[in-house]
Amino acid sequence: MTLTAEPQVTVATHCPYCALQCGMSVSGTTVAPRQFPANGGGLCQKGWTSGSLLTSPARLTSPLVRVDGELVPAGWDDALDLIARRLTEIQGEHGADAAALFGGGGLTNEKCYLLGKFARVALGTSQVDYNGRFCMSSAAAAGNRAFGLDRGMPFPLTDLAEADAVLLVGANPAETMPPFMQHLRRAIDTRGLIVVDPRRTPTAEQAGLHLAPAPGTDMALAMGILHAVVADGLLDQSYVDERTRDFDAMWRIVARWWPERVERVTGVSAEDQRCAAERLAKARNAYILTARGTEQHASGSDTVSAWINLALALGLPGRAGSGYGCLTGQGNGQGGREHGQKADQLPGYRKIDDPAAREHVAGVWGVPAESLPGPGRSAYELLDALGTETGPRALLVFGSNVVVSAPRSSHVAERLAALDLLVVADLVLSETAAMADVVLPVTQWAEEDGTMTNLEGRVLLRRKAIDPPAGVRTDLDVLNGLATRLGQPGERFPVDAETVFTELRAASKGGLADYSGVSYDRLRAGEALYWPVPDVEHPGTPRMFLDRFAHADGRARFAPVEHRGPAEAPDAEFPLQATTGRVLQHYQSGAQTRLVAELNDVVPEAYVEVHPDTAARHGLAHGDIACVRSRRGETTARVHCVPSMRPDVVFLPFHFAGDGRANLLTNPALDPTSRMPEFKVCAVNLSGGDS
């Protein structure tokens, strides 16, 4: 008998990387793009090569336990027993909050949900947060403040195709989510794409108008454009009267930011500000979209509020064919912030300090509401507290590589090292996993089922296409294994994704992000379900706010915010400003993409973009190794001379490990509302690599 290969099953699924969640087909370990509205049959290089990680030799296939300083393979039972025993000991000695969890915005809804439940129920700790704090938390805070609800894009992505003006603020989708650009084609062709970015990025190059503010001055720019809207008679007065509140209080501040004054602060000419105001106001369909560039600041929430103020003054939000949105970054950046892995949240985008929310969720979980802990520390504060007198002694990390992605990363590494127990679940030995006491090998996207909520609030089903390698378990399985060892009934922590989702639906019911009407069956049938979906007959909500906003009175709020500028100003010792960001070939901390040869060959190492004059003044030439220093640390990077850079600004991508970590430099000054660190601007100096 001849053995014939089984016919390969082709599974329709979605890309493992960013929030665009491009439709792709997986056949074995081969991926191909498929027609799906978000990507229209396109894929970027990251997506095309994503299959190679399924068979990567770097893949972990056995738990690792640190013995005499070395990570050595261990059996699953031994590893889980060890973790459970240590957690019990540590919590017994130091209290429930001595154990902490750190999640990720790339995890499926089911994992995010179960992580939050595991923290509150199995560990009884308030100390749970996730890397979404470093992602879109500022936009979420501002969206909640303005609209009473935060859904990144409260309209289908494909609506953008009809826009003749789009203002992209601190977004570089031509690199971060290339297939997204097809939706801007009309705006690009009519020169209606306006890009706000201190750098001339590939996205800015496609813009009809590129506004390049000095880093950290975006809020002033937003106010200058809004001032021009009012001064030039472009205010949508009837919209302001009928659909908003608090315009006057906001205007008293913006009135002081006339375009000429804003020009002096931002470096964007008054004329360009007026031009932007006019293009947006005169467009038939216009959108304002923000992303990390304007959000990752210690004043990030207020800055996004300033952009939303502009959108409201133009009458864009809640109108078909126009709007405000945030381009969420991580694969499940939207769903990840809705289902309870955030320190102050319960599933359904509920607040953990809301008695009714606690009652509802505790009911679903079958525990008394008073047993649920209150709000805990936000991501950076949590990392900062690790191993301190009052902070957690044990940390479990799922789907995050904080040693590379958190600000002031040398300090974060010190805090991790001070823990009594660090457990990391990952598919490869990330830089954070390499520091762990126990490493758990887990499945990746094509090896498991789960739902993701993409940047437009559409719930997607990612299906299992292949079996995982032997020795690898799902995160859900890991949580179940730990929970039962901690004395929880097994059925409280299901290992089957659909079962977890069914419970998530009930937990989210009645919340702002209501998933109760979403089912795997409906998703399998190809329904396009945008939350809220309050019951199984409900068609979903592709466009929100058309009739009213989510505040009790139905009106959106202008926010009276004031420009503050960067938390750390340049001075004689650190005269330059560094800004950080992304490149096309890498995703987040690079833990995955640096292992894909096809990607890593294109961008193999850390680099710093510098104006050629600035490089020359520091005795550096293109291709030299430079040392970039801030008050918090120094990083080593290869010099790329870029004439379009401002002479007083340098740029570093943050995807690289070791001495090349851009986050060795960044400032952990936090936004008072969102607790977002100031990734996008800090004061640095530059010198030759040998000095």
Place this chain on the structure above:
Amino acid sequence: MSPRKVVVLGYGMAGARLADEIRRRDPQGDLVSLTVIGEEAHAAYNRVLLSAVLAGSMRPDTVRLHETGWATEHGVDLRTSVTAVRIDRDGRQVKLSDGSTVDYDALVLATGAKPWLPPVEGLVQDDGTPARGVVAFRTLDDCDRILDAAKVGAPVAVLGGGLLGLEAARGLAGRGNLVTVVHPAGHVMERQLDAGAGQVLARSLAEHGIDFRLGTGAARYLPGDGLKLDDGSKVHADLVVVSAGVRAETGLAVDAGLEVDRGIVIDDALRTSDGRIHAIGDCAQHPGTVSGLVEPAWQQAAVLAGLLTGTDVAGRYRGTQVVTKLKARGVDLTAIGDAHAEVGDASAEVLCLTDPTRGRYTKLVIREDRVAGAIMLGAPDAAATITQLYDRGVPVPTDRLAVLLGRALPSGASAASSPADLPGSAVVCRCNSVTKARLVEAFRDGATDVTELASVTRATTGCGSCRDAVCGIADWLATTA
């Protein structure tokens, strides 16, 4: 401990800002009990925006700095329509025009400046106020008067070709008035501009319908008729708007025996010659700044608020770098520092470019590799960039010409250039790192159209912006194969 009694004389841009800054540091009034005395009846307004009111793009209530109820909400004892008539330094008391008195621990003079009316026969009445048909352009009430008097199409003379005079002229011309600017100097804005720039500016403004009479002053005002000039000519005008400069309002300070020069003399702690009395804004004279601009007044207010509330006792005001922007629709002018050095000046590097037909004049004065002065007319991008270089003390990039011209235009569309000229290593599809060489190779291997090239190389499958370029390469290869 009872809060410190701070009394601010003046509820204009400086006084109102000081009140804001104090309450920002002391929201509950624990540190400072605050009294503000304002002469005008209405709430403080933003003087900078008056030219927008004049131009009709803003309503008077839009330029108010505070909402009704601001004073109550922030615990400020605000008294309007009243003036201070005397300062009793020994008794630390201010006497007001309504007969009442206010005690102070610290007094702040923010009395601003009054328009200067040039000695032109008939321009001023015996009581010192402007004659009928003459309005100084300084207050919101002045705006009302001008708008009342200047019916659409009516001829208006503007006396004074400085920054504010030109803004008023542009605003009125935009409303449909026939405007003539009378200015005694040889060119407009001579304080900030050299002659070349002044000429290009006048020419640009002329295109917006403004006439100029330069190098001659007004000799006589003829009510209902207009102005007779020093050179004997006449300017017909239903209304004369005077914008010939201002004089610091120093009367109270003089009477109180404080040191006064052109303005009330202050040190870096914003103190007058009496340590309990401070002065900020247009009434004050600090060696590090010129008067008449809002930025110095606001910076002074911030420093003084730190001092008065004790929240930043080390704060000092060291002066303000001057950047002047003309706010006139359709004309973009920035003047920075001192730009009067001539091309050929041995002590500086001076670059200058004149393009009068297109209303452009750019001049850059560089000393020790830093911007010392600049005039940027009709070059908004360059102006914005050079202002940043100046404010931040950043060395001027070596490509001086690029700096002078402003932002480089995006390079021409690559699709237009021939694919044959493209080097093989050129990346055509960024999203998938596909080079021209790879496309050529795929074509030779049989992928001869865009769809096939896409499926073999993945080019065009990302953002799609390289589709035209890939088509071009396929067409070029088809014709050369």
